[in-house]
Amino acid sequence: MINPLVQNSPDGDGRGRNPESRPLPPIPVDAEANFLSTEGEHVGTGDSHYGELASEGREAQQVRFLQTKIKESNFVFLFGGAQRGKTVVTSSIINFLSSVEAGGKLTPFRLKRGNEAGGDDPGRVLFNKIRRAFAEQRFPLRTTLVGDKEPIYVNVRFAPSPKMDADPISMTFLEMPGEDLEKVDTPDGGYGELPSRINAFFKVKDIKLAFILVTEPATAFEDDQLMASFIDYVCDLDSRFETSRLLLLVTKWDRYEGELSVSEFVAENMRLTFAKLHEPRHSIAGFSIGEVVTMDKQPFLKSFNPDYAKGVVNWLYTEFTGKPLYRLGGFERFSKFIKRWL
Numbered sequence: 591m592i593n594p595l596v597q598n599s600p601d602g603d604g605r606g607r608n609p610e611s612r613p614l615p616p617i618p619v620d621a622e623a624n625f626l627s628t629e630g631e632h633v634g635t636g637d638s639h640y641g642e643l644a645s646e647g648r649e650a651q652q653v654r655f656l657q658t659k660i661k662e663s664n665f666v667f668l669f670g671g672a673q674r675g676k677t678v679v680t681s682s683i684i685n686f687l688s689s690v691e692a693g694g695k696l697t698p699f700r701l702k703r704g705n706e707a708g709g710d711d712p713g714r715v716l717f718n719k720i721r722r723a724f725a726e727q728r729f730p731l732r733t734t735l736v737g738d739k740e741p742i743y744v745n746v747r748f749a750p751s752p753k754m755d756a757d758p759i760s761m762t763f764l765e766m767p768g769e770d771l772e773k774v775d776t777p778d779g780g781y782g783e784l785p786s787r788i789n790a791f792f793k794v795k796d797i798k799l800a801f802i803l804v805t806e807p808a809t810a811f812e813d814d815q816l817m818a819s820f821i822d823y824v825c826d827l828d829s830r831f832e833t834s835r836l837l838l839l840v841t842k843w844d845r846y847e848g849e850l851s852v853s854e855f856v857a858e859n860m861r862l863t864f865a866k867l868h869e870p871r872h873s874i875a876g877f878s879i880g881e882v883v884t885m886d887k888q889p890f891l892k893s894f895n896p897d898y899a900k901g902v903v904n905w906l907y908t909e910f911t912g913k914p915l916y917r918l919g920g921f922e923r924f925s926k927f928i929k930r931w932l
């Protein structure tokens with residue numbers, strides 16, 4: 591089967607060579623702050639209630655807190671506007687890793703967040719909602735954060751079966767509303783800023799942080815500026831991100847009716863982003879949850895396609911461990927090799 595995450599990989603190590611292919615005490619808790627709502631409006635107090643200094647102090651506190659947590663997991667930062675399909679990418683990965691085809695065992699775990707005292711783990715709640723949505727062939731509902739807007743951590747540990755001869759991996763998917771992420775870009779051309787709880791992740795030394803940029807065919811053109819601003823934003827915060835490998839996913843690819851390959855599509859519709867990704871370490875790929883039909887005006891998942899999720903898992907595993915989890919097929923390796931020299 592052709593892995594949909596096309597990466598140009600002549601040496602077959604799964605690393606993309608070409609974009610074509612491809613201890614402070616816990617922060618005080620307000621009892622409501624961990625509430626996770628999956629529908630409705632944003633009701634958070636947000637950063638605007640605090641002065642700039644207070645916000646800076648909280649960010650520094652959050653950075654110190656995260657610094658004590660980084661050895662426990664690898665963090666996955668999905669960036670993109672609202673409704674682009676970020677939560678669905680996370681959901682598809684969880685669904686794939688829970689299946690026989692993944693070749694191992696997936697278990698959720700808890701990673702305490704800065705603002706948590708105990709009680710329900712919002713990431714675990716979301717994990718269960720994701721599984722239920724899949725069982726009912728629905729899409730997960732919209733995620734909104736309230737309180738101080740710390741991202742929700744969806745924590746999973748994947749233990750490959752012994753015959754796969756690969757190390758277990760812990761991953762933390764950061765669930766954030768697109769409305770917050772969009773603040774990185776200001777329509778009037780000013781300098782955008784992300785909320786401090788999000789910014790903190792870019793300031794933690796030695797954190798294992800993988801970036802996945804998410805757009806969709808219908809909005810790729812308008813998302814171009816946003817993606818480019820985000821890449822500039824993180825590199826400006828810390829130059830170590832200049833060497834990060836990025837994965838751009840054009841999701842809802844099942845809806846795309848044109849003739850272009852994913853990278854041709856991105857080259858044409860996202861000129862700024864494509865220019866930034868035009869280095870061999872980055873990857874571009876289509877993504878889809880599977881076959882989606884509309885019933886009573888609601889999207890309904892007719893069949894799940896594990897191939898896209900498998901491709902992204904392989905990219906993440908390679909990013910975090912330096913080795914792919916799944917071997918690519920011989921034909922694919924061969925065809926990539928040829929492509930590289932064309």
Ligand SMILES: Nc1nc2c(ncn2[C@@H]2O[C@H](COP(=O)(O)OP(=O)(O)O)[C@@H](O)[C@H]2O)c(=O)[nH]1
Nearest residue numbers: 672673674675676677678729842878879882889
């Ligand atoms: N056809 C299709 N629709 C999708 C796909 N992924 C997401 N969607 C649709 O896009 C909506 C928003 O997805 P979601 O992941 O919640 O977006 P987020 O706001 O970026 O997290 C979903 O409710 C679906 O209707 C996909 O792969 N194919």
Ligand SMILES: [Mg+2]
Nearest residue numbers: 676677733766
């Ligand atoms: Mg979401």
